[in-house]
Amino acid sequence: MTQEQTAAPVVRITDVAALAGVSIGTASKALNDTGQLREETRARVREAAQKLGFMMDARGRALSSGRSYTVGMITTDSFGRFSIPVMLGAEDVLSAGQIAVLMCDTRDDAVREQHYLRSLASRRVDGIIVTGRSSDPRPPVSAGMPVVYAYTPSTDPDDVSISLDDGRGAELLADHLLSTGRRRVAYVAGPLHHQAAVVRARAAADRLGDALVEAPLHGDWSERWGRQAVDLLLRRSPDLDGIACGSDQIARGVCDRLRELGKAVPTDIAVTGFDDWNVMALASRPPLTTVNLRLEELGRLAGQALLELISGGAPESRAIEPTLVIRESTIGS
Amino acid sequence: MTQEQTAAPVVRITDVAALAGVSIGTASKALNDTGQLREETRARVREAAQKLGFMMDARGRALSSGRSYTVGMITTDSFGRFSIPVMLGAEDVLSAGQIAVLMCDTRDDAVREQHYLRSLASRRVDGIIVTGRSSDPRPPVSAGMPVVYAYTPSTDPDDVSISLDDGRGAELLADHLLSTGRRRVAYVAGPLHHQAAVVRARAAADRLGDALVEAPLHGDWSERWGRQAVDLLLRRSPDLDGIACGSDQIARGVCDRLRELGKAVPTDIAVTGFDDWNVMALASRPPLTTVNLRLEELGRLAGQALLELISGGAPESRAIEPTLVIRESTIGS
Numbered sequence: 001m002t003q004e005q006t007a008a009p010v011v012r013i014t015d016v017a018a019l020a021g022v023s024i025g026t027a028s029k030a031l032n033d034t035g036q037l038r039e040e041t042r043a044r045v046r047e048a049a050q051k052l053g054f055m056m057d058a059r060g061r062a063l064s065s066g067r068s069y070t071v072g073m074i075t076t077d078s079f080g081r082f083s084i085p086v087m088l089g090a091e092d093v094l095s096a097g098q099i100a101v102l103m104c105d106t107r108d109d110a111v112r113e114q115h116y117l118r119s120l121a122s123r124r125v126d127g128i129i130v131t132g133r134s135s136d137p138r139p140p141v142s143a144g145m146p147v148v149y150a151y152t153p154s155t156d157p158d159d160v161s162i163s164l165d166d167g168r169g170a171e172l173l174a175d176h177l178l179s180t181g182r183r184r185v186a187y188v189a190g191p192l193h194h195q196a197a198v199v200r201a202r203a204a205a206d207r208l209g210d211a212l213v214e215a216p217l218h219g220d221w222s223e224r225w226g227r228q229a230v231d232l233l234l235r236r237s238p239d240l241d242g243i244a245c246g247s248d249q250i251a252r253g254v255c256d257r258l259r260e261l262g263k264a265v266p267t268d269i270a271v272t273g274f275d276d277w278n279v280m281a282l283a284s285r286p287p288l289t290t291v292n293l294r295l296e297e298l299g300r301l302a303g304q305a306l307l308e309l310i311s312g313g314a315p316e317s318r319a320i321e322p323t324l325v326i327r328e329s330t331i332g333s
Numbered sequence: 334m335t336q337e338q339t340a341a342p343v344v345r346i347t348d349v350a351a352l353a354g355v356s357i358g359t360a361s362k363a364l365n366d367t368g369q370l371r372e373e374t375r376a377r378v379r380e381a382a383q384k385l386g387f388m389m390d391a392r393g394r395a396l397s398s399g400r401s402y403t404v405g406m407i408t409t410d411s412f413g414r415f416s417i418p419v420m421l422g423a424e425d426v427l428s429a430g431q432i433a434v435l436m437c438d439t440r441d442d443a444v445r446e447q448h449y450l451r452s453l454a455s456r457r458v459d460g461i462i463v464t465g466r467s468s469d470p471r472p473p474v475s476a477g478m479p480v481v482y483a484y485t486p487s488t489d490p491d492d493v494s495i496s497l498d499d500g501r502g503a504e505l506l507a508d509h510l511l512s513t514g515r516r517r518v519a520y521v522a523g524p525l526h527h528q529a530a531v532v533r534a535r536a537a538a539d540r541l542g543d544a545l546v547e548a549p550l551h552g553d554w555s556e557r558w559g560r561q562a563v564d565l566l567l568r569r570s571p572d573l574d575g576i577a578c579g580s581d582q583i584a585r586g587v588c589d590r591l592r593e594l595g596k597a598v599p600t601d602i603a604v605t606g607f608d609d610w611n612v613m614a615l616a617s618r619p620p621l622t623t624v625n626l627r628l629e630e631l632g633r634l635a636g637q638a639l640l641e642l643i644s645g646g647a648p649e650s651r652a653i654e655p656t657l658v659i660r661e662s663t664i665g666s
Contacts, residue, residue: 070456074437084413088438098565100456103406103436115428123403123433132536222615279612283556 013054013312020048023158024146028314037312041210045072069097071306072120074104074113074141076152077133081277086131086150089299092304097125097307117143122326126310127300130154134234136195146309148303151295153317158311162302163318166196167203168324169291171243173211173272174207176289180330182242184268187216188229188254190246194221197246200274204244213237226253234261240269248273248280255284256330270330286328293322345404348644351430352637353381353553354380385644402430404639405453405628407437407446407474409485410466414610415628419464419483423639424631428639432459449477455575462635463487468497469528479642483635484628488651493642494650495635499529502624502655506605507540509622513663515575515603519564520549521587523579527554530579533607537577545568554579559586567594573602581606581613581623588617588662603663619661626655 008198017027022045022281029035030045031054048054077083102125104116120128121144127231128143132152140154147154153161163219177185188203190197201216202214217232219225230253234242245251255265265271265286273281273290281288283286298320305315350360355378362370362484363378364387381387404427410416414601424434437449453461454477461476465485474480475489479485486494510518520537523530534549550565552558559578563586566573576591578584584606588598597621598604604649606623614621638648 071434080413080417084417086434088440091436091438095452098452098573100435100452102403102433103420103424105424119428119431119433 006066012309015052016045016049016054018144019052021047021116023156024309025158025160025314026196028309028312031208031312032314035316044258047121056267056280066213067126069180069325070100070102070123070125071310072104072116072125072128073131074106074116074120074128075131075133076106076113076138077267080135082151082293083131085295086299087129087300089296089301090129090150090303091299092296093300093307095302099264099307113141117141119143127306128278129277131299131302134194134196135166137161140202141332144279146306148302148306148309151298156316158251158313159320160305162298163317164196165317166199167292170200170203170244171207172291172322173274173289174204176324176326176330177242177270177272178208180209180266180270182184183211184213184237184240184327185211186213186229186233186237186241188226188233188245188250189218190221190250191214192218197221200246203242208244211242213240221249221251223253223256226255227257228253230254230257230261234263240274242270244272246274248275248277248284248288251288251290252280252284253321255286255288259285266328266330268333272330276325281325281327284329289327289330290325291322294320340547347430347432348385348640349382349387351426351432351640352644353378353385354429361607374397384646390543390620400459400643401457403433403435403456403458404460405435405437405458406464407439407449407453407461407660408464408466409439409441409446409471410464415466415484415626416464416629419626419632419635420462422629422634423483423636423657424632425629426436426633426636426640432640446474450474454478460639462639464632464635467497467527470494479639481639481642481648482515482567484631487590490555490650492650493638493648495631495638496652497529497626497631498648498652498654499532501652502531502626503536503577505606505624505657506622506657507537509657509659509663510546510575510577510605511541511604513599513603516544517546517570517573518544518575518577519546519562519566519573520569520576521559521566522549522574523553523554523583523584525551530554541577544575546573552583552585554582556582556586556589559583559588560590561586563587563590563594567596575605579607580619581608581610582619584621584623584662585613585617588619588621592618597662599665605663614658614660617662622660622663623658624655625658627653 017024027045030042075083106113127146127220129148137153140156149161153163159257189201243254251271251316254271274289274294281290308315363375386410386646390429408416462477462481470488473489482489482494513653522534576587584604587604608619609623609625614623641648
């Protein structure tokens with residue numbers, strides 16, 4: 001609003017992308033000779049860059065310019081359990097580069113999101129990180145500037161998304177249950193309408209193979225569902241020796257109900273969670289073996305990717321692997 | 334970095350709109366005597382304009398100023414459970430005034446805080462909101478610009494702090510226990526080194542009077558402490574009929590342990606929490622009677638106070654009263 005005028009018009013990669021009629025990611029790839037693009041596209045971008053006098057410096061980075069050294073962080077996640085660690089990681093990287101982060105909470109409201117996008121454009125931010133409460137993909141924002149999606153990936157494969165490899169997390173937990181000798185395992189999943197719940201359940205089921213006693217049960221992300229699922233499962237399979245869960249919250253409910261029924265965890269039945277959310281994973285009795293989502297690391301990588309994109313680089317999308325955290329719910333003390 | 338220098342604090346129509354809690358369009362209509370508005374709205378806008386010393390120029394346009402329309406939000410709370418709702422409330426008010434919020438997470442690190450203060454000064458933000466994870470007072474920041482403390486008050490009484498009235502929350506819960514006929518009540522508090530824990534315990538004890546069976550027990554903010562406290566208390570006072578707790582987390586542990594010992598909540602013993610943190614208060618068996626901290630409202634008031642301060646007003650410090658939320662842990666279904 002009150003930004004100082006720049007002395008001379010400085011060309012940014014966004015201008016090149018706009019003139020060539022391609023996304024910023026595509027423009028970056030074309031200028032950096034990376035990625036898979038049609039030669040015709042690459043040529044069109046180079047032509048646009050030349051026409052506008054866009055310059056890359058010796059290290060292959062765009063020359064600095066009328067940048068505001070500010071980026072926007074758009075989140076749909078009012079509660080913050082997922083987006084806050086992502087934001088902290090991103091901010092860590094960005095603030096080390098003297099870049100300030102404008103916080104924009106859209107509260108899952110499309111009108112609010114549009115308001116913020118306009119506001120960020122008028123403030124001439126250098127780029128935007130988009131995050132949210134779910135690891136399910138979302139439609140891309142239309143911003144006309146570099147955008148990186150963190151945790152919540154874009155549905156457009158041309159966008160740069162740093163996401164979570166939910167399937168890999170589920171595999172790690174399944175492997176752990178198998179390696180500790182469990183051979184009659186059930187899976188208690190989150191809701192079918194959450195892609196992450198389905199991906200985790202399917203990956204675990206594939207990995208468990210014959211050790212899976214029945215198809216994954218889908219319910220909601222709650223302790224109550226975990227407790228209910230135990231009653232369902234033990235009626236049909238009283239000889240269960242493991243229960244893998246789609247979240248720590250579900251797993252905590254599972255542990256509570258097993259204790260109430262006189263089943264020892266992990267001696268009788270091993271239990272695994274997903275998320276490594278301390279309030280659930282550590283407060284559970286016993287504490288939960290789970291996977292840590294490495295959300296801060298994910299945020300750092302998103303911050304780095306955005307810096308690269310702003311500088312005219314062509315960062316690749318990637319999915320972060322969660323890491324296994326072993327606690328008493330699978331290994332007796 | 335590239336903000337224009339300010340000459341003198343100039344009030345804009347956005348300030349008037351934000352203070353009056355209306356859109357800029359509405360504020361403009363009210364001040365220009367155009368459009369169809371309720372007289373009450375028009376009066377509120379005029380009052381806001383007068384309060385802020387708002388001036389229209391000859392063409393009916395607000396005078397522009399060197400303001401950056403950006404404020405900094407400094408928080409020490411990496412986890413975000415307390416600071417996030419405060420921030421959302423503040424942002425709600427500020428963004429209605431077209432003011433963007435720069436997020437600065439200091440992670441309880443004084444060096445990082447200094448870094449952010451310098452960065453915010455160099456960006457010529459209009460003001461700063463300071464918040465944190467604790468309602469205990471903190472030393473003031475040295476910023477040379479308008480600052481409002483939200484949730485975490487400043488130790489300097491000359492600063493503007495919008496804080497939480499912890500004692501009042503404890504009184505509401507004590508009154509509720511007494512009004513439901515409880516006469517042998519114990520208090521399970523948070524740690525002695527947290528002022529909020531001490532204030533809550535003292536206020537509850539004063540209010541409970543003869544109904545308090547022994548001095549409040551201090552432990553940590555955990556479910557485990559709640560479970561341990563039940564064992565301690567029932568050994569000494571097997572005829573307890575109420576347990577008031579310093580937090581929902583403690584109260585959840587208390588409910589779990591009482592259930593394990595075959596005591597019915599609330600029939601045998603009523604239990605109260607503090608915070609209205611859904612993950613604890615609703616997941617508890619039974620769900621907890623507690624007080625809601627109204628953190629978003631607190632944030633909104635902090636945002637309004639900052640706008641007033643920026644516009645040269647003199648907002649007062651105040652403490653928000655939590656509100657009682659009654660659930661099954663005190664009133665049987």
